[in-house]
Amino acid sequence: MANAKILVVEDEAIVAKDLQYRLTKFGYTVPAIASSGEEAINKAVEISPDLVLMDIRLKGSMDGIEAAQEIYKRLDIPVIYLTAYACR
Helix, strand or coil, X not given: CCCCEEEEECCCHHXXXXXXXXXXXXXXXXXXXXXXXXXXXXXXXXXXXXXXXXXXCCCCCCCHHHHHHHHHHHHCCCEEXXXXXXXX
């Protein structure tokens, strides 16, 4: 899966840039970063990535789970969830 296109969906800019840097270092292509669920859906439709790395908690009206369901429904692209959120 070298040269795979990965869409990063993360609303914290520093975290998103770090993920992009690390993925690129490993040989993947990160053609876009989205910071909201709505933007993630639009970017996924536009670039048709091979994989989506999706933060669960996003700013805006749509969380990562809702966005991932819509992306998967429209494009059948695998989604891996990321989160720093911990339940207590």
